[in-house]
Amino acid sequence: MDFTIAGILMLDGVTNGAIYALLGLAIVLVFAITRVIFIPQGEFVAYGALTLAMLQIGVVPGTVWLLLVLALLAALLDALKALRRRITASRVGIGAIKTLAWPALVMLLSLWAAPRQLPLIAQSLLTLAIVTPLGPLVYRLAYEKLADASVLVLLIVSVGVHFALTGLGLVFFGAEGFRNPSFWDARFAAGALSVSGQTLIIFIVSVALMLSLFLFFEHTLRGKALRATAVNRLGARLMGISTSGAGRLSFGLAAFIGALSGLLIGPTTTMFYDTGFLIGLKGFVAAIFGGLASYPAAAVGALFVGLLESFGSFWASAFKEVIVFTVIIPVLLWRSFQHGQVDEEE
Amino acid sequence: MTRTRFLLAFAIVLAALPQLPVPEFWITQANYIGLYALVVIGLVLLTGVAGLTSFGQAAFVGLGAYTAAYLAVTHGVSPWITVWVGLVITGVAAMLLGWVTLRMSGHYLPLATIAWGLSLYYLLGNIDALGKYDGLLGVPPIRFFAIELNTGRSFFYLLWALVVLASIAVTHLLDSRTGRALRAVRGGSTMAEAMGVDTFRVKVTAFVLAALLASVSGWLFAHFQRTVNPSPFGLKMGIEYLFMAVLGGVGHVWGAVVGAGMVKILVFGIVLVAVLQYARDGLWAFVESRLPRRERAVDWADAPALPERERPPHGEVVLDVQAVRKQFGGLVAVNDVSFQVCAGEILGLIGPNGAGKSTTFNLVTGVTAATRGEVRFRGERISGLPSREIARRGVSRTFQHVKMIAGMTVLENVALGAHLRGRHGVAAAMLQLDRGEERRLLREAERQLRRIGMAAHLHELAGNLALGSQRLMEIARALCADPSLLLLDEPAAGLRHQEKRALADVLRQLRGEGLSILLVEHDMDLVMGLTDRVVVMEFGTKLIEGTPEQVQASPAVRAAYLGTEH
Numbered sequence: 086m087d088f089t090i091a092g093i094l095m096l097d098g099v100t101n102g103a104i105y106a107l108l109g110l111a112i113v114l115v116f117a118i119t120r121v122i123f124i125p126q127g128e129f130v131a132y133g134a135l136t137l138a139m140l141q142i143g144v145v146p147g148t149v150w151l152l153l154v155l156a157l158l159a160a161l162l163d164a165l166k167a168l169r170r171r172i173t174a175s176r177v178g179i180g181a182i183k184t185l186a187w188p189a190l191v192m193l194l195s196l197w198a199a200p201r202q203l204p205l206i207a208q209s210l211l212t213l214a215i216v217t218p219l220g221p222l223v224y225r226l227a228y229e230k231l232a233d234a235s236v237l238v239l240l241i242v243s244v245g246v247h248f249a250l251t252g253l254g255l256v257f258f259g260a261e262g263f264r265n266p267s268f269w270d271a272r273f274a275a276g277a278l279s280v281s282g283q284t285l286i287i288f289i290v291s292v293a294l295m296l297s298l299f300l301f302f303e304h305t306l307r308g309k310a311l312r313a314t315a316v317n318r319l320g321a322r323l324m325g326i327s328t329s330g331a332g333r334l335s336f337g338l339a340a341f342i343g344a345l346s347g348l349l350i351g352p353t354t355t356m357f358y359d360t361g362f363l364i365g366l367k368g369f370v371a372a373i374f375g376g377l378a379s380y381p382a383a384a385v386g387a388l389f390v391g392l393l394e395s396f397g398s399f400w401a402s403a404f405k406e407v408i409v410f411t412v413i414i415p416v417l418l419w420r421s422f423q424h425g426q427v428d429e430e431e
Numbered sequence: 432m433t434r435t436r437f438l439l440a441f442a443i444v445l446a447a448l449p450q451l452p453v454p455e456f457w458i459t460q461a462n463y464i465g466l467y468a469l470v471v472i473g474l475v476l477l478t479g480v481a482g483l484t485s486f487g488q489a490a491f492v493g494l495g496a497y498t499a500a501y502l503a504v505t506h507g508v509s510p511w512i513t514v515w516v517g518l519v520i521t522g523v524a525a526m527l528l529g530w531v532t533l534r535m536s537g538h539y540l541p542l543a544t545i546a547w548g549l550s551l552y553y554l555l556g557n558i559d560a561l562g563k564y565d566g567l568l569g570v571p572p573i574r575f576f577a578i579e580l581n582t583g584r585s586f587f588y589l590l591w592a593l594v595v596l597a598s599i600a601v602t603h604l605l606d607s608r609t610g611r612a613l614r615a616v617r618g619g620s621t622m623a624e625a626m627g628v629d630t631f632r633v634k635v636t637a638f639v640l641a642a643l644l645a646s647v648s649g650w651l652f653a654h655f656q657r658t659v660n661p662s663p664f665g666l667k668m669g670i671e672y673l674f675m676a677v678l679g680g681v682g683h684v685w686g687a688v689v690g691a692g693m694v695k696i697l698v699f700g701i702v703l704v705a706v707l708q709y710a711r712d713g714l715w716a717f718v719e720s721r722l723p724r725r726e727r728a729v730d731w732a733d734a735p736a737l738p739e740r741e742r743p744p745h746g747e748v749v750l751d752v753q754a755v756r757k758q759f760g761g762l763v764a765v766n767d768v769s770f771q772v773c774a775g776e777i778l779g780l781i782g783p784n785g786a787g788k789s790t791t792f793n794l795v796t797g798v799t800a801a802t803r804g805e806v807r808f809r810g811e812r813i814s815g816l817p818s819r820e821i822a823r824r825g826v827s828r829t830f831q832h833v834k835m836i837a838g839m840t841v842l843e844n845v846a847l848g849a850h851l852r853g854r855h856g857v858a859a860a861m862l863q864l865d866r867g868e869e870r871r872l873l874r875e876a877e878r879q880l881r882r883i884g885m886a887a888h889l890h891e892l893a894g895n896l897a898l899g900s901q902r903l904m905e906i907a908r909a910l911c912a913d914p915s916l917l918l919l920d921e922p923a924a925g926l927r928h929q930e931k932r933a934l935a936d937v938l939r940q941l942r943g944e945g946l947s948i949l950l951v952e953h954d955m956d957l958v959m960g961l962t963d964r965v966v967v968m969e970f971g972t973k974l975i976e977g978t979p980e981q982v983q984a985s986p987a988v989r990a991a992y993l994g995t996e997h
Contacts, residue, residue: 410549
């Protein structure tokens with residue numbers, strides 16, 4: 086291996102690492118706030134990339150209908166709950182409209198926009214508008230009733246949700262793979278290395294997103310409320326913070342980050358309906374570096390996973406996945422010696 | 432219909448099934464259900480009982496299957512040998528994996544097993560000697576003496592005999608000393624450790640056992656399919672095994688069979704989520720609530736008593752706490768506190784809330800490590816030892832917040848206290864070789880319950896007791912360990928007046944037998960009437976030590992409890 090190859094591999098690894106870092110952050114965020122180990126994080130990546138791919142070929146993506154159906158279900162469940170509590174019809178109606186307004190708007194927009202071949206950036210924004218609200222709805226339907234269950238029950242639910250979303254992905258997008266066009270076709274030469282515009286965009290967007298998350302958590306009241314929920318759910322509730330609201334918000338952020346990651350890597354890899362799962366799991370390996378609790382450690386872990394993957398595929402391409410997923414075991418060992426035995430009361 | 436008859440009927444239907452003119456399709460389905468059930472029985476033990484979740488069971492099945500297939504195809508080794516080789520390989524892999532992940536909190540194991548399941552899948556699919564993704568073809572059938580098990584119907588008997596044997600063995604295991612320890616680790620390790628259970632070892636044991644059952648299933652799978660390839664051992668299948676366990680009812684051995692049957696016929700992620708939301712204990716729990724509940728038959732009335740520890744001579748210093756200090760960051764919770772407890776003495780430890788009484792308790796019992804100072808028990812230094820080692824030396828305790836296994840009967844909960852007085856393990860329990868010892872342990876548990884006045888509640892579920900009774904049960908459990916020193920953390924909280932008097936009588940009687948008691952309690956009548964000496968703490972510091980009369984007369988104690996006039 087000479088310096089050029091090492092450079093190429095480094096660049097490749099860091100680029101993928103940036104994506105894993107975003108996913109790792111979303112996973113840590115969701116776990117800290119809701120104690121949900123969010124296995125389906127990767128599904129949002131696939132949904133993001135493939136929704137854009139559908140818009141590219143001028144088809145209304147199935148995710149639009151999923152959004153509408155989930156919103157209808159949520160509105161129905163809310164209405165049933167309200168009836169049991171004898172809440173007035175007008176308030177039930179307002180609640181239903183609040184739940185349904187955005188999905189309906191997005192549906193109309195998609196119906197109008199799909200055949201028109203809008204510019205890539207407009208289609209990307211529409212994709213984010215479709216996929217992001219799926220997050221809170223998934224939380225509302227699958228997790229909210231079980232908010233006080235043990236981490237393990239929530240984890241098993243996550244696996245169920247993962248299966249459901251992957252299965253639906255197959256229905257919406259088919260078994261065929263798609264590769265999206267690049268956002269920026271420029272190429273820059275830096276010595277022997279050549280950096281594509283898309284790579285630069287991945288870096289810029291990742292860093293910008295991390296920075297804005299940091300600002301959100303440090304300097305806004307909602308961000309602080311989320312952090313309070315992560316520290317102590319009961320305490321937060323006593324201070325008037327809605328924990329289910331916090332849960333929905335965190336799932337919304339996770340879906341947004343997932344969809345954005347999908348848009349970013351769509352041009353660099355071919356996406357299938359089930360590709361998201363493996364990508365999401367690499368985010369998990371990264372998050373475990375930080376014990377599912379530390380954002381900076383997750384980001385560092387993500388870079389490590391990215392580099393390991395790119396160098397692993399150079400030396401032993403068939404065993405690339407084996408290497409990446411086996412590394413979790415020494416990491417766990419290292420963490421267990423660092424922190425000793427942790428007792429978890431049920 | 433009694434439970435035994437229900438199981439008998441099940442066995443008869445199983446035995447008759449292949450003889451009836453059932454289409455081959457259903458025999459094959461039944462064989463798959465059996466193969467899956469074997470794995471899921473392991474998961475019941477691991478997830479339902481010990482509370483540990485694994486998505487990697489399919490990988491263990493794969494290890495068993497590939498070992499059998501590789502040795503049979505390339506070296507012509509007999510299946511009756513390969514099964515043992517597979518068990519050894521799987522056991523070692525599970526032990527390594529468990530050793531790494533089980534020291535950490537609950538959710539690391541599932542994540543690690545997901546990674547492990549994926550790795551093994553890609554590994555199997557890329558090794559040339561194992562035929563890459565095509566796998567190995569032409570695995571010979573198993574020969575049982577002269578019979579070649581090469582049809583679905585003949586294979587059926589071997590398979591289901593193993594499933595039934597495994598179910599029975601696991602049921603036996605759950606009803607034993609090790610089984611109680613397994614059930615105790617589910618709710619956190621503090622209580623189990625205080626009863627002398629090595630929780631880490633128990634968890635590894637459960638993990639290895641589950642893996643071994645999976646390995647046997649893999650061995651059968653290879654010889655049933657007559658070919659292996661990586662796809663049935665991937666993560667997806669690992670997840671499905673867990674689904675089967677959850678759907679059938681993860682806490683029940685027979686739920687494994689129900690779950691395996693259900694999933695073979697239908698599987699949807701959505702169904703699973705719905706089951707978890709509306710029937711969290713699974714389908715078997717639904718069936719079981721309709722079966723008559725069996726009260727445990729008392730077969731231990733004539734069992735010989737367990738050997739008892741020699742009591743220290745009256746007046747010997749049993750517990751010697753020397754200037755222990757505990758700091759949490761800048762906060763000094765216990766500030767260089769010293770006191771002694773002698774044999775045949777009740778020492779009261781009192782003080783306002785937040786005085787550091789419970790922390791002192793935890794320092795003595797090894798739950799938290801002291802920053803400085805040392806604790807000696809009968810002359811031996813015990814500070815720094817783990818809880819279970821301190822328990823082994825004869826220190827037993829109760830908890831301020833009751834810690835018990837709500838789903839077990841009172842008798843079984845109390846028998847957990849005698850964990851260190853038995854020695855039989857997993858294999859003995861499965862083969863029922865431990866019955867003599869079990870009877871002695873249960874007899875001891877009953878004796879302690881009677882002594883504390885709870886004879887009427889032996890077979891009730893612990894979770895159904897009132898708080899006061901639960902506290903009494905904890906005392907019986909602590910006594911079951913045959914301690915020299917008993918630490919009681921607010922034993923009278925929640926008791927009625929009569930019950931308090933009865934408790935005081937029992938404690939006096941124990942003192943008369945030479946037991947030493949350290950008592951933390953807020954009921955001053957009880958403390959002053961019962962104790963020989965009292966230590967008063969305030970803000971982590973020892974305020975005064977003396978007889979109840981001296982303490983009651985002390986102006987400093989009054990100030991601590993009631994404040995001073997300015």
